[in-house]
Amino acid sequence: MSLLLDLFTIVAVSSGLFFFLAGTVGFLRFPDTLTRLHALTKADNLGLGLIVLGLLPRCPDLVSALKLVAIWALVQLGGATASQLIAEFARRGGGR
Amino acid sequence: MSLVVDLFMVLLILTSAVWTVLARDRRDAVIAFIVLGLQLSLVWMRLMAVDVALTEAAVGGGATGLVLLRACARLQPVEAEGRLPGLRAQIAAGLLCAGVGVALAAVILAPAAPAPSLAPAVAAHMDEVGLKNPVTVVLLAYRALDTLLEKVVLVLGLIGVWALAPDLFWGGRPASLRAASPSGTLTFLARVLPPVGVLIGVYLVWNGADHPGGTFQGGTVLAAMWLLVMMAGLGELPETRALRLRRLVAVGPALFIAVGLAGFWMADGFLSYPPEYAKPIIVAVEVALALSIAVILGLMVAGPAAKEPER
Amino acid sequence: MMADATTPGGGLLVLALMLPAVGMLAIFALGLRHAERIAHATLLAGLAVALAVAVKVGQSGQAMTYLIGGWRPPLGIALQADGLSAVLMVMTAVILCAVGVFARGSFSSPRDGAETRRPFVFWSLFLGLWSALNCAWLARDLFSLFVALELLTFSAVPLVCLDGSRETLRAALRYLLFALAGSVLYLMGTGLIYGAYGTMDIATLHHLTRADWATSLALGLMIVGLMAKAALFPLHLWLPPAHAGAPAAASAVLSALVVKAPFVLILRLWFEVAPQPASTPAGAMLAGLGAASILFCSVMALRQARLKLMIAYSTVAQVGYLFLVFPLVMGSAAVTPWESVGWTGGVLQLVSHAFAKAAMFLAAGLIAEALGHDRIADLGGAAKAVPVTVAAFALAGLSLMGLPPAGGFIAKLMLLTAAVETANWWIAATILAGGILAATYVFRVVGSALAEAPEGAGTTAIARSRELAVLALALIAVALGFLPLQPFDYLAIGRGGMP
């Protein structure tokens, strides 16, 4: 059982890291603001989600599990809003 | 293995630092500085100083970054970017700074053995205070005087910022924080986030007695929520002459001093706490301080009065 | 002396620190018309506390100690008033009281009850400054002293640009940048000290410090940072515009008191923290920079057209004298530094300059108010318009030149004696040259003020109480000259345990 959980954690966290990596590469390589944002937010939200998912079975109690989920939800909210704002700014012709 | 991660971290930090200094555009420099602040808070985690990591992220990167970004926005149309002076001056200054850096590095490489520490002394007296977070014990018991005086520094700093208002505007509202064209997204965030943020801020203060967290970290989160509401245009900053605002600023330091002086009668003297009530007293002081810090940080970001007071 | 336990009456030290802070908070929270009244009540109470501390220290012949929260250093923080601190506290309280009387004219709240910017900012920062100074005199912990320096910076800088003109804002910004650079260097030094010795307590460090180069680097960083704050040549550039731009009441406090705090800290680092005997070349270097301050800035003072700028340059020159003490004390044959003539002379120079310079700046402020300008060349008629003020200026000038019977005379004579005793001839020559230069720039002003008023120049009447406050400061500066010409036992109180 614990071996299975360990395996689950390893797989989930590694794939989370992969998405972070992909998002970063996209951020660096994509040509304009909107596509960069796309790369960042999509990959990071998924990446963080997978890492949180992978860590959940390791939580000692329910409260810390809830905290982890809350962190994920907050980052979702923050990331989504920030990228919306940046996109609006970019569309209005600001930035470089 | 872990040292490789640290080495990578150091490289990232030095890149941000060099970029902060050398960037042509001042906004690039500020963004590099904010990135540096976040990287440094990771370093503080690596150094096992969670309280400092939280403070660095909230105050060092967050609040300072916000002040600098606002400055950029207001400087952009007015002031030209400065250029670094010529190569010869750069080389001379570079040599001087490198010398200082090498001397400091040499001190780091030859540490005192065994490393001196007050940790055992801190641990020996923790029971007398009754809290479990050693950093909070140092801040509010052993070195409470520093913490108290630093609150006075914050109030003086706020007076200093306010003092820059033109005479005509004294007592009026600071310049509006509202974004030039408030977007629906920001308004949405400003409606959804503050309840959560306030909860987190209160949690950080409450938790600070026994676990990492405390007045600054919590107070900064509260300030951030306040500022967010202002930026989205959901509220206006109060007039700087408003007595309610003034009292919110003063309540933390005033309560701290009052508790300190009460120690003359109730305990062993200034800033000592009666052992059986130490924890509730300290938590009460922390709550008041967090409130004051939140208001002071928000007002410092907002700047001096920029409108005539309303009649 | 180790701070082992709180001594009787030690609570007074806490009051000295906290009273002004409470007054500042009260002004902030109550607002409206109360600012001036709260400040004056605080001034009276604070003066009483300072005098009580000085009397108690004198009576017991021992330093007063207070352990904050009952925590013993190195874990906790100790406040301690030795002879030197007690003298500095009384000096601060007396000068601030005189400035408080003076400032009633310029920073009164209007009668209609609305709060206005200048009185509010002036009185609240004035009290903040007092807390900061008392903290600098009393704290015995390197990090608490850092906080004291920051308190000082935050209260002093906004006072510089109280009138809001672009030049004073520029001066204030430059002052702030210098002060912050100084603070961060000081803090870096304390960080290295903690890394090496695991404590910030000065009395504990006194027995621990080793003569290795890491300690030297730490102390060097701290002293360079403090030099920038004390405006020692060549880090003095910020001072003249800042002190000249501030309103007279603020200039007096800045020049008389604020620049002295970093110097006193250097004194403590040098004699109480640094491994003894301290390095001779470093002492000679500090004295060399002091001598450069004296000569260069006295000449600069001579060349100024505006009275307040001249006085500000004179401050840099007079602070330079303080830095002469390091080689004089180290080379002396006295058993301990505190028993040497050089040490007493240095402290006396600090105190007498504080009174004289406060009097001079306030006098300059009154002259400017009476005549409507402060151009030295056009001061004619000042002696008729404000005779008491011009007399006070001249008396204070006596002290700066080092002419008998003023306090500055005794101070400079002691420094001169110590220089001859330790065969530092170049220091003796500098002291004499500085005196001649000071005489020249003071007489230039007095001569101009005694001249006839130009045709049609109007004058504004000045309240007599303000003139008398200035005169009182100048008279104290002179009266210090009647102290006995020998190492002064009071200043050595509390140093029993020091080698």
Added chain:
Amino acid sequence: MTPATLYGLCAAALVAIGLFGLILHPTPLRKVISFNLIGSGTFLFFGIAARRGAAAGFLGDPVPQAMVITGIVVAFAATALAVALLLRMLEAGAPTVDGPPEQPDDLSP
């Protein structure tokens, strides 16, 4: 080499880089940012001392950690004051008649 030593060297480099900016940058805002860099390096020195002083069951000496928290807050207040000051200076407009000649933003001595 321990992580603490490595980050100590990093702190020394941060101080050097910040000092370079503080000395050379002509505009006040960049000087303020550089001051913050030096400050960050300085705080790290305290952090190194804390980490090396781990004892009595603590992973770091809490005393210097508490000092850093105080220091960070003071540095923020200093930054806010400096920024308010430089913005006000730019708004204050032209200098008065007998002021010194205009030098737009040069504060270096």
